[in-house]
Amino acid sequence: MSYQLVSDIEVKKVSLPEYALFGGGEQTARLHVEFDIVITQNPESYIGLYYLIMDDDTPIGYGSCSGLGKHAVGDTVHVKDKIVAPDVPAKYAKACNMLKFVTEYTYYSQRDALRKQAKKWNEELEAKYGIKKEDDK
Known part of the structure; x- marks a missing residue:
């Protein structure tokens, strides 16, 4: 990777799930985070962080x-991002305990x-509770 994490990941805000009554628009829980990285290699193009x-x-x-734009080796970049909870059953989402930068x-393979x-x-969860989607009726 062309960067190194050099600070703690600070959670600035937690946004709880939002549900829409009509037309979709539901959102899972989100964490608004900030942290710093240092560019360690000359990136070929713009910086992208994957986790x-x-x-x-x-x-x-x-x-x-x-x-995040283009930066030179040695630059410190302050990152502000929104981490979206995975859309999986709660027992799996609740078990999430860290980010792994990759x-x-x-x-893309993962x-x-x-x-x-x-x-x-x-x-599996829908089958367990007999939930049918609108398309299944």
Whole structure:
């Protein structure tokens, strides 16, 4: 990775889930965070941060942060980001306890697997409680 985390990740605000009565628009819990990174290698283009939301050694969700601009080696960049809780059953979401910063390649390979796993978990939960989506009626 072309950067190194050099500060604690400070949670500035917690936004609870929001539910819409009509037309979707639901949002899961969000953490508004700030932290500092130092550029350690000359990035080929703009800086992108990629992370996995972990339950110890098991990835549960994923996220990324872009729009940090171009920077030179040695620059300290103050990052403000919103981490969105994974859309998975609560027992998995509650177990999330850390972020693991990863390469872009790892992010995309894990993201696809996590999307499939989240869909499976949600389908199992829907089947357990007999929940049918509007399309299933």
